[in-house]
Amino acid sequence: MDTVSLPDTWSYALRLPHDPRAARVARMTVRAALSGHGRRESLDTVELLTSELITSAYRHTHGPASLRLTALANGRLRVGVWDSHPRIPAPFGAPPFDRVRPAPADAEEGRGLRLVQEYADSWGGWPIGDGGPLDRGAGKLLWFEMRTREPGGTRKAVA
Template identity: 80%
Template sequence: MVTVAPCDTWAYALRLPHDPRAARVARMTVRSVLDSHGRVEARDTVALLTSELVTNAYRHTKGPASLRITALADGRLRVGVWDSHPRIPAPFGEPPQDRVPLAPVDVEGGRGLRLVQEYADRWGGWPLGDGPLDRGAGKLLWFEVGGL
């Protein structure tokens, strides 16, 4: 008799208000979800990269954002962040803008998407519609880490 073990797949979604605390809430949520599913090996990396995407959503839009954390059947974790701004930044866009340059050492910001480029196994982005920003337009940026 062959038994089929269920895949350890799951997904969580969180809507985040346009609030400076949204990145902290996203980090805490990711850590809690990964801890509860026994994925502590990926916790710090996923929390850091999630925080960077949510921070950018806050800094570059005036509206809410959405976060989705998904465990895929092959052991990878995928995190997607939707926001209302339509521009796809490097490294999520198409070449030749697919690499983020190093930020100058004397500036305070500009390192978040470089972190995604360095620590995620895969990443991408999609524009979502072409209507006004309050009608569902925007983008989805995602990254994946891990695998068993």
């Protein structure tokens, strides 16, 4: 009987409509993908941060969003969210917008991107489009990375 080692790297992509249920669909997708690949260690945190980025895309745009989950080498996971708005919010933008101030205790919004700043290992964002005179702006991509498995962690084997 041969043993097949599953790859450590993989990627999933999901296109989400401008719909208030998109964050729930994104959470379910993250949960299924990470559970299916045996990366449950950081599941709750990755699920929360993904939900925050998708919710932000829904609240601040009028178009669809896209989610991409990518397992990188050394047990890292990158989550990217594309939306149609070109503005890069803190903490994803360049200084002086590289940190998010704490939201007031009675604020109804403003905590989601701060959670990314606090719990992700790294994050960033970049505009999509060339910025030329005919560029109508294709939006932006925000991403974060987290370690979901220790380097050299065990691989699942399929008999």
